[in-house]
Amino acid sequence: MPSSVLIGFVGGALAMGYLVAAGFFLRFWATSRDRLFLAFAGTFALMAAAQVFTLMGRSAQEGNGQVYLPRLAAFVLIIVAILLKNLPSRRT
Numbered sequence: 001m002p003s004s005v006l007i008g009f010v011g012g013a014l015a016m017g018y019l020v021a022a023g024f025f026l027r028f029w030a031t032s033r034d035r036l037f038l039a040f041a042g043t044f045a046l047m048a049a050a051q052v053f054t055l056m057g058r059s060a061q062e063g064n065g066q067v068y069l070p071r072l073a074a075f076v077l078i079i080v081a082i083l084l085k086n087l088p089s090r091r092t
Helices: 003-032 035-056 065-086
Strands: none
Touching: 003 035, 035 065
16 A cells, blocks of 8 residues: 555544544533533634645645644644633623
8 A cells, every 4th residue: 555545544544533623512512502512612623624624635744834834823823712711701
């Protein structure tokens, strides 16, 4: 099996795993309406998109800086969601 086929297979499996995780977090959000679950679902969807764009790009090398922008956005989304979750509530 050529290495490019193996890289494509593993990358596709990783993207599918990200989408499955996003689906689970969307289901948790639907039952609890907690915005943290929605943020995690969005994060995993961004990670799946980044993986697919990397695989479909002309250069699937991770040395390209544009590959990291969706990942950076995903991690910033998690950080913002956690910070918002831990802010004191305005409800009294």
